[in-house]
Amino acid sequence: MLGPSVFKKLLLASCVLALPAVTSVALADPVEQTKGRFEDKFRQLEGEEWPTPTDYRNAAGEPGYRYWQQKVDYRIKASLNEATRTLTATQTVTYKNNSPDTLRYLWLMLDQNNYKRDSIAQLTDTVSSSKEISVGEVRRVKRMQVWEGGFNDLKVTAADGSALAFTLNDTLMRIDLAQPLKSGESLTFTVSWSVPLPETKVVGGRSGYECFTKPGEDGNCIFLGAQWFPRLAVYSDYEGWHNKAFIGSGEFTLEFGDYEVELTVPADHIVSATGELLNPGEVLTAAQQKRYIEARTASSPVYVVTPDEAAAAEKSKATGTKTWKFRADNVRDFAFGSSRKFIWDAMGVKNADPAHPTVMAMSFFPKEARPLWDAYSTKSIAHTLNVYGKFAFAYPYPTAQSVNGPVGGMEYPMITFNGPRPVKDKKTGELTYTERAKYGLIGVVIHEIGHIWFPMTVNSDERQWTWMDEGINSFLQFQAEKEWDKDYPTRRGEPKSMVEYMLSENQVPIMTNSESIPQFGNNAYGKPAAALTILRETVLGREKFDFAFKEYSRRWQFKRPTPYDFFRTMEEASGTDLDWFWRGWFYSTDHVDIELADVKKARLNTRDPVVEKAWEKVQDDAQPDSLTAARNTGKTVVETDPATVDYYNTDDKWEPTVKEKKKYADLQKDIDPDLKEALAVKDNFYNFTFRNKGGLVMPVILKMDYTDGTSETVRIPAEVWRYNPAQVTWQHATLKTLKQAVIDPLWETADADVSNNAFPRKIDEQRFEVREGEDGPNRMKDDELVVTPDSLKTQPKKADKK
Numbered sequence: 175m176l177g178p179s180v181f182k183k184l185l186l187a188s189c190v191l192a193l194p195a196v197t198s199v200a201l202a203d204p205v206e207q208t209k210g211r212f213e214d215k216f217r218q219l220e221g222e223e224w225p226t227p228t229d230y231r232n233a234a235g236e237p238g239y240r241y242w243q244q245k246v247d248y249r250i251k252a253s254l255n256e257a258t259r260t261l262t263a264t265q266t267v268t269y270k271n272n273s274p275d276t277l278r279y280l281w282l283m284l285d286q287n288n289y290k291r292d293s294i295a296q297l298t299d300t301v302s303s304s305k306e307i308s309v310g311e312v313r314r315v316k317r318m319q320v321w322e323g324g325f326n327d328l329k330v331t332a333a334d335g336s337a338l339a340f341t342l343n344d345t346l347m348r349i350d351l352a353q354p355l356k357s358g359e360s361l362t363f364t365v366s367w368s369v370p371l372p373e374t375k376v377v378g379g380r381s382g383y384e385c386f387t388k389p390g391e392d393g394n395c396i397f398l399g400a401q402w403f404p405r406l407a408v409y410s411d412y413e414g415w416h417n418k419a420f421i422g423s424g425e426f427t428l429e430f431g432d433y434e435v436e437l438t439v440p441a442d443h444i445v446s447a448t449g450e451l452l453n454p455g456e457v458l459t460a461a462q463q464k465r466y467i468e469a470r471t472a473s474s475p476v477y478v479v480t481p482d483e484a485a486a487a488e489k490s491k492a493t494g495t496k497t498w499k500f501r502a503d504n505v506r507d508f509a510f511g512s513s514r515k516f517i518w519d520a521m522g523v524k525n526a527d528p529a530h531p532t533v534m535a536m537s538f539f540p541k542e543a544r545p546l547w548d549a550y551s552t553k554s555i556a557h558t559l560n561v562y563g564k565f566a567f568a569y570p571y572p573t574a575q576s577v578n579g580p581v582g583g584m585e586y587p588m589i590t591f592n593g594p595r596p597v598k599d600k601k602t603g604e605l606t607y608t609e610r611a612k613y614g615l616i617g618v619v620i621h622e623i624g625h626i627w628f629p630m631t632v633n634s635d636e637r638q639w640t641w642m643d644e645g646i647n648s649f650l651q652f653q654a655e656k657e658w659d660k661d662y663p664t665r666r667g668e669p670k671s672m673v674e675y676m677l678s679e680n681q682v683p684i685m686t687n688s689e690s691i692p693q694f695g696n697n698a699y700g701k702p703a704a705a706l707t708i709l710r711e712t713v714l715g716r717e718k719f720d721f722a723f724k725e726y727s728r729r730w731q732f733k734r735p736t737p738y739d740f741f742r743t744m745e746e747a748s749g750t751d752l753d754w755f756w757r758g759w760f761y762s763t764d765h766v767d768i769e770l771a772d773v774k775k776a777r778l779n780t781r782d783p784v785v786e787k788a789w790e791k792v793q794d795d796a797q798p799d800s801l802t803a804a805r806n807t808g809k810t811v812v813e814t815d816p817a818t819v820d821y822y823n824t825d826d827k828w829e830p831t832v833k834e835k836k837k838y839a840d841l842q843k844d845i846d847p848d849l850k851e852a853l854a855v856k857d858n859f860y861n862f863t864f865r866n867k868g869g870l871v872m873p874v875i876l877k878m879d880y881t882d883g884t885s886e887t888v889r890i891p892a893e894v895w896r897y898n899p900a901q902v903t904w905q906h907a908t909l910k911t912l913k914q915a916v917i918d919p920l921w922e923t924a925d926a927d928v929s930n931n932a933f934p935r936k937i938d939e940q941r942f943e944v945r946e947g948e949d950g951p952n953r954m955k956d957d958e959l960v961v962t963p964d965s966l967k968t969q970p971k972k973a974d975k976k
């Protein structure tokens with residue numbers, strides 16, 4: 175899903191961003207420090223926060239030798255009733271029990287039931303302000319009084335046609351089996367149902383319809399089918415049946431399987447869907463089929479359905495229907511878009527997966543999305559395939575689609591919904607687009623197509639750990655944006671972009687359940703993306719990070735990883751203990767603020783009185799003399815009475831004594847060779863004191879500028895903090911003379927306060943805004959006193975009668 179932005183309100187309408195008071199909870203700590211104040215930020219997570227490895231997922235973070243997952247195949251026949259905006263379907267499900275367990279019942283996810291009036295989602299909807307309500311919120315409240323979503327006419331039958339009992343529990347449904355389903359066995363059953371589609375821009379959500387029925391519009395609608403049919407819940411080795419209801423934020427996780435879907439829609443509709451179209455001859459004209467074939471080898475997008483054809487279709491409504499047939503193998507869900515408004519462009523993209531050497535990148539959009547979509551949607555898909563293919567694995571499917579409709583940004587296998595559109599110029603009435611809309615579209619297409627890797631192929635559980643798909647995907651989106659344009663106005667991924675959030679009180683650790691995160695976008699998208707950038711650029715370096723990340727992607731392609739599998743793989747494959755990093759960034763709300771608190775310079779004492787006395791004199795001369803003595807104007811006793819002057823008044827105390835010179839000469843006669851060598855060292859020894867004010871232990875990148883004009887940067891690993899995570903002193907010896915030093919000069923660690931990074935400190939350059947039209951403060955006005963022109967008397971202003 176696209177992160178919080180202008181679209182957030184629409185997407186999360188059932189999850190209004192009320193901000194609960196943050197309470198801190200002391201966690202039971204298996205290791206207790208009772209003497210002194212020391213916190214071991216490098217303590218291992220194994221055996222404490224992380225689960226014990228099993229035969230199903232091993233200690234290296236790989237699928238274990240007995241790894242299993244269920245397989246669920248679907249054959250769905252669905253029809254869209256444009257007039258009633260309802261979907262009706264019959265689906266035959268084949269469930270293969272690959273687990274070692276016997277199952278007596280199956281759980282299904284009925285996500286559309288979160289639109290039922292008595293659902294957890296609707297009943298727990300809270301508001302963020304008691305002072306105001308938006309027009310959108312008023313519309314939603316009024317709509318929900320008259321409209322109710324959710325599945326109707328549910329019927330479940332066994333393969334022999336007998337009815338199967340089922341029980342609804344919010345967005346979940348349990349089917350009780352006539353016979354227990356043993357390990358290795360398969361079961362086929364049928365579910366029939368109907369569901370009213372929500373008007374997405376009114377009630378929110380990830381599916382539904384949008385109609386262009388305002389004055390001057392063509393009166394047609396776009397329909398999006400998402401989370402639209404009863405889908406088998408996950409049964410896994412680490413959690414058994416997934417039983418988290420759909421409340422609105424946590425997206426979903428499902429089983430992989432093969433889909434054959436027949437969608438019956440008005441005859442003049444164009445359909446985009448998960449998978450490959452099996453019957454182009456039945457639904458497209460000969461010219462459209464010919465252009466589709468041309469697009470496979472084209473170097474820029476080709477219209478399969480042209481703007482003119484879409485404009486013609488908008489003028490009337492067909493009375494008949496057509497059935498579009500799709501097939502999708504090894505996917506974890508199925509979604510579609512359908513409209514007579516759709517323009518369709520396509521372009522073949524070369525791909526490294528031998529099973530899919532050419533991927534069809536395709537976009538479906540109404541005229542209202544032009545000319546932005548013609549220019550950027552399909553090209554953004556192609557760019558994503560290249561960049562993500564490089565970081566993870568080659569795109570594993572035959573098609574990659576981007577559909578414009580009422581959903582701001584959402585992903586499903588092979589198909590994504592993306593919202594940005596141009597705006598109408600108020601003067602000319604022409605459609606034009608802002609820079610924000612342009613980069614908004616490119617960014618959201620990269621993001622949503624990127625999700626086809628994470629989590630549509632690397633099947634993490636979004637309903638539990640949003641960061642596993644949104645965070646990892648936002649990190650890769652950042653990479654793809656910077657490969658689109660070095661100056662791309664990226665929103666997430668740069669470490670410095672997370673500073674403000676990491677300082678805020680209103681936050682929870684990244685490892686918090688998806689439904690309980692107050693600042694969703696920062697927590698699940700921005701912070702993990704910044705953390706991974708730091709892990710790549712600063713902690714591990716690109717070579718080790720890229721190898722480990724690719725290994726994680728490879729290991730868990732078409733499988734189901736947990737956070738611990740990610741953490742373990744990144745450590746194992748990079749050969750680096752990163753527990754301190756996960757603890758700080760994923761398990762805590764600490765921020766980064768490392769201060770270069772002090773720098774001291776020292777030379778070794780040569781023990782040569784000639785050298786050392788001279789040095790002492792320089793130090794002494796640098797100090798001011800007694801102010802009192804200097805200000806006294808009269809003559810002193812020793813000035814007026816020569817008899818009071820003796821040896822101590824005339825001796826130069828900076829001149830070495832005979833005794834001191836002899837002691838040094840004696841040392842030279844019988845000196846230990848190691849000591850002699852040490853005393854000859856001419857290096858300057860610099861002691862740098864680093865103070866950790868934010869709590870997060872991080873590498874310290876120290877840049878030293880010398881008086882000879884040269885510079886040196888030392889990248890000190892985070893382990894520098896292992897004895898004391900609050901303050902450490904680190905030494906550097908050099909023949910050069912230090913002029914100034916700065917830590918994190920490139921702002922790569924998300925350091926929250928860079929003003930304490932330099933030594934000596936730098937003056938903070940600012941601008942004062944000049945306020946216009948007001949004099950200085952008027953005391954009488956401030957006090958609200960009333961004065962009369964003829965009197966010096968003042969009196970308090972009378973209270974307003976209102």
Ligand SMILES: [Zn+2]
Nearest residue numbers: 175176177644
């Ligand atoms: Zn997303």
